[in-house]
Amino acid sequence: MQVRLSNNTFTIAGASPNPGFSGGSVLLNLPTDTHSIQVHLVCSSGQQWPLHFFQSSTAVELQLPANLPSGMYYLRVSSGAELETIPLAIIGQ
Secondary structure, eight states: OEEEETTEEEEEEEEESSSEETTOEEEEEOOSOOTTEEEEEEETTOOEEEEOEEEOSSOEEEEOOSSOOSEEEEEEEEETTEEEEEEEEEEOO
């Protein structure tokens, strides 16, 4: 899956494991300049969790919140006025 933000393209590198697990991590392949990018996890009822990420040499690792119930969630990736939503299934604990 490719997502375009203001002339920068990034792709989902994968979820580890896939589907994701509550308290686990998700990897995103983002542009080098990530200072203006924000990522939130959103459930179907609209509740949001800001996700902090850690830059590695090839990807960004997002840590998912612990104790999430199983279900379909969405990663909302934003940069300025640009917004993309990426579906993500999560298996709860």
